[in-house]
Amino acid sequence: MKLSDNILTPADFGLKSNPTNELLLNRYKLSDLADEFGTPLYVLDVKSLTERAKQFRHCVSSNLLFTSRVFYPIKCNSVPAVLRAVKNAGLSAEAMTDFELDLAIYCGFEPSDIIVNGPCKTESFLRKCLEYKVHLIVIDSISELKNLIRIQKEIPVQIDVLLRVNPDFVPKDLNKNSATGSRQSSFGMNEEEILRALAILKSHPNLRFQGIHFHIGTGIRNPETYSEVIRKLHRLFGNIQSAGVEIRIVDVGGGFASMTTRELSPFEMMASQAISSYQLKFKQQMFSTCEEYLQEIFLAMSEFFGSDMPTIYFEPGRCLVSPAQTLLLRVHRIKERNGMKWLITDGGLGTITMPTYYEYHEMFLCNEFNRVPKEVVTITGPCCFASDLIYKNKLLPRVNEGEVLALMDTGAYFNSLESSFNFYKPAIVAVNGADCKIVRRRETFSDMIQRDESSLSAHKEKYHEICISQE
Numbered sequence: 001m002k003l004s005d006n007i008l009t010p011a012d013f014g015l016k017s018n019p020t021n022e023l024l025l026n027r028y029k030l031s032d033l034a035d036e037f038g039t040p041l042y043v044l045d046v047k048s049l050t051e052r053a054k055q056f057r058h059c060v061s062s063n064l065l066f067t068s069r070v071f072y073p074i075k076c077n078s079v080p081a082v083l084r085a086v087k088n089a090g091l092s093a094e095a096m097t098d099f100e101l102d103l104a105i106y107c108g109f110e111p112s113d114i115i116v117n118g119p120c121k122t123e124s125f126l127r128k129c130l131e132y133k134v135h136l137i138v139i140d141s142i143s144e145l146k147n148l149i150r151i152q153k154e155i156p157v158q159i160d161v162l163l164r165v166n167p168d169f170v171p172k173d174l175n176k177n178s179a180t181g182s183r184q185s186s187f188g189m190n191e192e193e194i195l196r197a198l199a200i201l202k203s204h205p206n207l208r209f210q211g212i213h214f215h216i217g218t219g220i221r222n223p224e225t226y227s228e229v230i231r232k233l234h235r236l237f238g239n240i241q242s243a244g245v246e247i248r249i250v251d252v253g254g255g256f257a258s259m260t261t262r263e264l265s266p267f268e269m270m271a272s273q274a275i276s277s278y279q280l281k282f283k284q285q286m287f288s289t290c291e292e293y294l295q296e297i298f299l300a301m302s303e304f305f306g307s308d309m310p311t312i313y314f315e316p317g318r319c320l321v322s323p324a325q326t327l328l329l330r331v332h333r334i335k336e337r338n339g340m341k342w343l344i345t346d347g348g349l350g351t352i353t354m355p356t357y358y359e360y361h362e363m364f365l366c367n368e369f370n371r372v373p374k375e376v377v378t379i380t381g382p383c384c385f386a387s388d389l390i391y392k393n394k395l396l397p398r399v400n401e402g403e404v405l406a407l408m409d410t411g412a413y414f415n416s417l418e419s420s421f422n423f424y425k426p427a428i429v430a431v432n433g434a435d436c437k438i439v440r441r442r443e444t445f446s447d448m449i450q451r452d453e454s455s456l457s458a459h460k461e462k463y464h465e466i467c468i469s470q471e
């Protein structure tokens with residue numbers, strides 16, 4: 001599927017505008033939300049998230065030639081309101097850390113609806129997986145497998161496992177560095193290690209091998225990437241079957257792209273940091289629908305398995321949640337010097353950390369989205385730190401101090417990579433049809449110091465004064 005042209009409009013993100021060209025999400029003006037709840041502020045569109053998750057699930061489950069399950073990777077956005085929305089849409093969960101497993105349980109996922117993955121499952125984390133009796137564990141290394149076997153002697157529950165394969169595969173449209181299935185990445189096991197792990201599993205019937213997992217990266221736009229990697233795995237599937245072992249599940253991971261953002265190429269990443277006149281553009285690209293990804297996955301799977309298809313597991317994160325959230329930033333100061341202009345906002349490294357370094361994100365002026373673009377500016381955050389940059393060389397209309405910018409597609413890997421840099425972390429307001437409510441309040445002074453050794457007795461009065469002033 002192709003977007004109609006190079007220019008993204010607010011409508012591509014489900015936003016509307018009123019006769020004076022202010023941006024609205026349903027009936028809420030974005031600049032009103034910024035005024036009421038303060039900035040930086042995340043605005044979560046719960047309805048669009050729920051619909052997208054339902055559509056994905058419907059798309060894969062309506063193919064009657066195989067059975068499937070969809071697991072939302074909590075790492076992508078771990079805000080409880082997001083987890084509740086994907087759970088209501090019928091998705092299960094994937095946890096990569098101790099915290100994510102606790103959070104999934106806290107948000108109401110049954111252990112039988114949780115798979116556990118990740119490269120560093122500590123002994124205590126593995127123990128917890130057995131105690132909870134999660135649906136299955138994706139084993140990342142031989143060392144982890146041996147550790148699990150030892151723990152199982154003390155907690156003798158049966159558990160299903162997948163083996164994560166590193167397919168030695170770099171998708172054509174991804175940077176090598178972000179290809180999680182490349183031989184240079186530490187994730188998963190190679191073919192020889194998988195076969196060794198299988199041999200170990202044979203003598204441990206309490207760990208039941210169910211199949212293979214792979215995950216090759218994030219933001220993959222071309223669906224043929226999936227058929228290519230699955231074809232590459234045919235030999236491994238054959239070797240597993242020749243060892244007399246049945247493959248009941250193939251987990252194809254996540255990575256499906258959002259249609260309104262994209263990863264920068266290595267050249268663009270360097271150029272946008274180094275060349276002061278280099279402007280990033282949303283280039284016209286192929287973006288794919290769930291049906292298109294599925295068609296390629298099904299094709300390559302059925303070439304090997306015929307009509308005896310295993311169950312296919314999917315782990316979509318970014319494509320569901322990225323477009324469902326917008327970050328509002330207020331421009332507090334404007335500076336112009338030596339032919340350069342800076343818009344200094346209240347969110348940057350102290351809020352969003354990394355994604356705008358390696359991804360293209362669109363930006364709109366909330367109170368007049370169609371004011372004519374006139375000048376190239378650099379948008380910074382509030383930190384006293386040279387790389388606190390949101391955007392270098394962005395063509396924008398003339399913006400005034402006090403106006404609010406909307407940074408789009410900030411639902412995936414923004415909150416979970418959130419930083420602080422000694423600023424209070426932003427609130428999240430959720431718009432759900434006609435409703436609007438705070439689902440995460442702005443961080444406060446007491447949140448930020450509550451883990452510290454209590455010098456509070458000495459400074460009790462000041463502490464209370466500050467907390468009261470924030471109420």
Ligand SMILES: Cc1ncc(COP(=O)(O)O)c(C=O)c1O
Nearest residue numbers: 073215218254255315316317318
């Ligand atoms: C194992 C695994 N599954 C799923 C995902 C989600 O990927 P995405 O958000 O691109 O769909 C990730 C993210 O990197 C991952 O590591």
